[in-house]
Amino acid sequence: MYYIGVDLGTSAAKLLLMDEKGAILNIVSKEYPLFFPKPGWAEQNPEDWMRAVRAGIPELVSGIDRADIAGIGCGGQMHGLVVLDESDRVIRPAILWNDGRTQVETEYLNREIGRERLAALTGNIAFAGFTAPKLLWMRKQEPENFTRIRRIMLPKDYINYCLTGVHATDYSDASGMLLLDVCNKRWSEEMLRICGVAPEQLPRLYESYEAIGTLRPVMAEALGLPETVRVAAGAGDNAAAAIGCGVVGQGGCNISLGTSGTIFLSSERFRADSGNALHSFVHADGGWHFMGCMLSAASCNKWWMDEILRTREYSGEQAGITEERLGRNHVYYLPYLMGERAPHNDPDARSCFIGMTMDTGRETMTQAVLEGVAFGLRDSLEAAKKLGVCPSSSMLCGGGAKSPIWRRILANILNIRLTIPETEQGPGYGGAILAAVACGAYPSVRAAAAALVHVTGTVEPDPLIAARYEEKYRNYRSLYPALRDIFPRL
Template structure:
C-alpha cells in the first residue's frame, strides 16, 4: 500500500510518497511564483498549484507500481481566498495568507461588528490574513467579481476539487476563514451574512481524514493512477504538520519554521485565550488547538541571505556565528517584514535592526535574524503560558529547522527541549498519514501517527547557562516593539 501527500505551500508545492510503514520513498518539489501587484498585496494563480501537482505526481510515480497507491491527502497554505463562478472557473487570482490589503475591512469588523461578537461566533478575532476580510474587500473593491461568486474555497481545497470534482474543506483549514463556528464545527450564519454570502456558496465540511470522493477517471488516467484512489479532505498546513510530527491528542506542541512561523498547542477540548491573541482552531485529528503565528520566520532568513547578502550557502553563512556568542549578541532584529499577528495583530509593523555599533559584524546581524524569530515565537509561548498551559517540550519542523544553529537558539530562547522529526516534510507526511486513515489502514489519526511518525533519537537540549542570558536579551527585545509602534503609523 502506498499513499500520496500533497503540500500546497507558498513557495513550492511538494508531493510525497509514503509506504504503509511510514517510510518516505520519494519527494518532488515545484517552485511557485507569488505576485505582488501592489504594496502589501500577495497573490497566486490557482492553476499554478494544479500544474505543480500534475507534474509532481507524475514524477513521483516514475519507477513505482502506481497500482499500489490507495489514497491521496492534501494540505496547504491557510486563509487563501479562492473563488469560483457558476462554471467552477477561477474568478480572480487567490489572495494569500500574507496579504495585508484588508486592514480597513479588519477595522470595520473590529469597530462596527465588534471583536466580542466575532469571537463568540468564530472563536477568533479578525486578522488581515483571514479569509472573511478578503471577501469584504472583494465586495467593496471588485463588486462585479464578487457578484460572480458561487463557491468559496481554500488553496488545498481547489486542488482536491480538481482531483475529485467535489467542493469540500476540512475543519482545520476552515477555522482560519473567520467564517466557521469553531466550537460547534459549522458555518457561522451571522458571519456569512456580514460578508454577503449564502451558505450554499461554502464547501461541504469534513473531518480531515474523511473521504470526500475518488479521483476522477480522466485525472486518474492522466496521472497514471488507479480510478479507485480515494481522496481525503486533508488539512491546513500547520494542522497537517502537527500530524506529521505526532502532535496528536491534548497537551502537545509543535513549531513550524517555514516561510511563516507557528506554534501549535493541542488542547483538551475547545478553548480560547482571554485576549484572543492566539488562534482557536480545529485540529486534523478531530480535536482542537491554540496557535500563535508570526508572519515571517524562515522568510526572514531567506530575505537576509538572498536579497541582502546575496549568499547562497546558508550553512557557510551561519558558520560565521560563534557558538560562544549565543546569549551575548547586542544586535536585535524585529522580524516583522510582513506585519505581525501574534501577539500584536499589527499589519503596519515592519522589520528593524537595532543596537548596531561600528564594530557590529555580518555574523552579528545573521545571528540577530535567527534570534529575532526565536524571540517572536517566545512571545507566542508566553501567551500560551499566561493561560496556565504547560509546554515542557516541543517538536520542530519546517525548512528553518534544518539549521543546527537555529535549533540551538530556539531551544535556549524557549528554554525547552526540541524533538526533530526524521523527515523535514512534516506537512506532506501528515497529509499522507491522513490518506492512510481514509484508506482504512488505521482506525484513527492518533493510531496512524503513533505507528508512522519517526523522530531523531537525540533531543535538542537547552543550555541552562545560556537560557538565563537569553532571558535578559529577550526582555530588551520585547520592549522594542512598544517603543517604536507609533513610528509605524507615520511611515505607511
C-alpha cells in the same frame, strides 16, 4: 499500499510518496510564482498550483505499481481566498495568508462587529490574513467579481476540487476563515450574513481524515493513477505538520520554522484565548488546538541571505555563530517583513535592525535575524503561558529546523526541549498520514501517528545561555511598543 502527501506551500508544491509503514520513497518539488501587486499584497494563481501537482505526481510515482496507490492527502497554506464562477473558472488570483490589504475590513470586524462578538461566533477575532476580511474587501473593491462568485474555497481545497469534483473543506483549514463556529464545527450563519456569503457558496465540511471522494476519470487519466484513489479532506498546513510530527491529543506541542512560524498546542477540548493573541482552531485529529502564528520566520533568513547578502551559502553564513556568542548579541531584529499576526495583529509593523555599532559585522546581523524569529515565537509561547499552557518540550519542523545553530538558539530563547522528528516533511507527511487513515489503513489519526512518527534527536536548553537570553528577550519585547506608532508613517 502507497499514499501521496501534498504540501501546498507558498513557494512550491512538495509531494512525497509514503508506504504503509511510513517510509518515504520519493519526494518531488515543483515551484510556482508569487506576486506582490502592491506593497503588503501577496497573490498566486490557483492554476499554477494545479499545474505543479499535475506535473509532480507522475514524476513522483515513476517506477511504482500505480495500482497500489491508494490515497492522496493535502496540507495546504491557510486562509487564501480562492473564488470560482459558475463555470468553475478562477475569477481572480488568490489573495494569500500573508496579504495585508484588509486592514480596513479587519478593523471594521473587530471594532464595529466587536471582538467579543466575533470570539463568541467563531472562537477568534479578525486578522488581516483571514478569509472573511478578504471577502469584505472584494465585495467593496471588486463588486463585479464578487457577484460572480459561485464557489468559495481555500488553496488545498482547490486542488481537491480539481481532483475529485467535490466542493469540500476540512474543519482545521476552515477554522482560519473566520466563517466557522469552531467550537461547534459548523458554519456561522451570522458571519455569512456579515460577509454577504450564501451557504451554498461554501464547501461541505469534513474531518481532515475523512475521504471526500475519488479521482475524476479525466484526472485519473492525466495523472496515470487509478480512479479508485481516495482523496482525504486534508488539513491546513500547520495542523497537517503537527500530524506529521505526531502531535495529537491532549498537551502536544509543535513548532514550525517554515515561511511563517507557528507554535501549535493540541487539546482534546475547545478553549478560546480571551487575550486574542492565539488562534483557537480545530485540529486534524478531530480535537482542537491553540496556535500562535508569526507571518515571517524562515522567510526572514531567506530574505536576508538571498536579497541582502546575495548568497545561497546559508550554512556558511551561520558557521561563525558559535555557542559562546549565544545570548550576547547586542543587535536586535524585528521579523515583521509582512506585518505581524501573533501577538500584535498589526499589518503595518515592519522589519528593522537596531543596535548596530561600528564593529557590527554580517555574522552579528545574521545571528540577530535568527534570534529575532525565535523571540517572535517566544511571544506566542508567553501568550500560551497566560492561559496555563506551559509546554516543557516541543517537536520542531520546517525548513529552518535544519539549521543546528538555529535549533540551539530557539531551544534557549524558549527554554524548552526541542525534539526533532525523523521525517522532516511536515505538512506533506501529515497529508500522507491523513490519506492512510482515510483509506482505512489505520483506525484513527492517533493510531497512525503512533505507528509512523519517530524522532531522531533532541536539543536541550543550556541554563546559562537561557538566562542570558531572558534579559535579551525583555529588551526585544520593548521594541515593538516603542516603534508601533512610527510604523504607519513609514
